[in-house]
Amino acid sequence: MSAVTYCGYVGLLGRPNVGKSTLLNHVLRQKISITSRKPQTTRHNMLGVDTQGPYQAIYVDTPGIHQHTDKALNRYMVANATSALRDVDLRVVLIEAGKHKPEDEHVLELLKKTPGTNIAVLSKVDLLKDKSELLPEIQRLHETGLFEEIIPVSALRSEGIETFREQVFARLPEGPHLFAEDEVTDQTERRLVEEIVREKLMRQLGDEIPHSSAVVVERFVSGENLTEIHADIYVEREGQKRIVIGNKGARLKSIGSEARKDIERLLDARVMLHLFVKVRKGWTNNDRLMHRLGYE
Ligand SMILES: Nc1nc2c(ncn2[C@@H]2O[C@H](COP(=O)(O)OP(=O)(O)OP(=O)(O)O)[C@@H](O)[C@H]2O)c(=O)[nH]1
Numbered sequence: 001m002s003a004v005t006y007c008g009y010v011g012l013l014g015r016p017n018v019g020k021s022t023l024l025n026h027v028l029r030q031k032i033s034i035t036s037r038k039p040q041t042t043r044h045n046m047l048g049v050d051t052q053g054p055y056q057a058i059y060v061d062t063p064g065i066h067q068h069t070d071k072a073l074n075r076y077m078v079a080n081a082t083s084a085l086r087d088v089d090l091r092v093v094l095i096e097a098g099k100h101k102p103e104d105e106h107v108l109e110l111l112k113k114t115p116g117t118n119i120a121v122l123s124k125v126d127l128l129k130d131k132s133e134l135l136p137e138i139q140r141l142h143e144t145g146l147f148e149e150i151i152p153v154s155a156l157r158s159e160g161i162e163t164f165r166e167q168v169f170a171r172l173p174e175g176p177h178l179f180a181e182d183e184v185t186d187q188t189e190r191r192l193v194e195e196i197v198r199e200k201l202m203r204q205l206g207d208e209i210p211h212s213s214a215v216v217v218e219r220f221v222s223g224e225n226l227t228e229i230h231a232d233i234y235v236e237r238e239g240q241k242r243i244v245i246g247n248k249g250a251r252l253k254s255i256g257s258e259a260r261k262d263i264e265r266l267l268d269a270r271v272m273l274h275l276f277v278k279v280r281k282g283w284t285n286n287d288r289l290m291h292r293l294g295y296e
């Protein structure tokens with residue numbers, strides 16, 4: 001008789017910018033999900049697989065849940081996140097310690113409406129100046145009656161991560177593992193490369209352009225000594241294109257060189273990265289264009 005194994009889907013949910021993707025990367029000890037200081041960094045649900053002994057937690061990193069659904073892209077992102085509310089075995093809700101906002105209330109309301117098992121993570125506890133603030137927060141979350149466990153975590157200082165993993169493993173349903181032991185994500189190399197370039201756009205440019213840009217890998221050729229990649233960066237207006245390119249191409253060059261370093265680490269290969277900037281007017285509010293840029 002074979003030994004008992006446990007496997008389940010675990011949704012990482014919360015308002016934008018609470019640290020969902022950062023937590024996932026630290027749990028996996030590998031960067032698979034892009035992060036930035038700006039809200040709405042993650043756009044698609046993506047899987048990250050944590051396997052240890054008999055346990056396999058399949059994390060679903062989701063876009064932040066919010067109520068600005070003016071544009072088609074925003075509706076797409078929020079629909080991705082809320083679908084995970086229903087489709088997972090365990091829901092992990094992140095709330096930033098000391099920064100409880102109305103958007104968090106909205107997430108809690110959604111949890112109440114959809115039955116399921118929940119645990120809460122109080123994230124970024126390293127930023128709390130006064131640690132005594134933690135206890136009343138835990139108490140308040142406890143009183144909602146929604147959470148089986150409330151775990152303070154600092155991903156950046158790797159505090160609480162092991163406790164978190166254990167609490168997740170303990171709640172996985174019995175079942176066979178769905179991923180091989182060495183598989184960490186469901187994302188293709190192409191998609192991971194697109195995300196890395198988008199991360200550099202998010203990090204290097206002001207507030208508007210990151211939310212108006214998309215990245216599509218057009219060519220991906222793995223040679224013996226060199227992998228050659230062509231990627232298109234799409235923005236919504238000519239003015240944005242000029243900003244992405246920068247003075248004499250300086251900004252695009254800097255985005256490209258930062259991205260290339262990460263891609264070389266990911267692929268463990270030398271990489272030649274060519275970036276092109278293109279305009280697709282109003283793509284974030286156009287279902288057909290969104291579809292073509294990978295948001296289906
Ligand atoms: N100080 C501190 N900062 C953190 C911690 N975890 C995440 N951050 C920062 O918080 C910001 C947002 O992190 P993300 O992981 O991108 O947040 P997210 O919830 O995935 O955001 P969206 O994808 O936009 O919904 C980044 O600048 C992170 O570096 C932490 O434990 N401590």
Ligand SMILES: [Mg+2]
Binds near residue numbers: 021022033063064
């Ligand atoms: Mg994210």
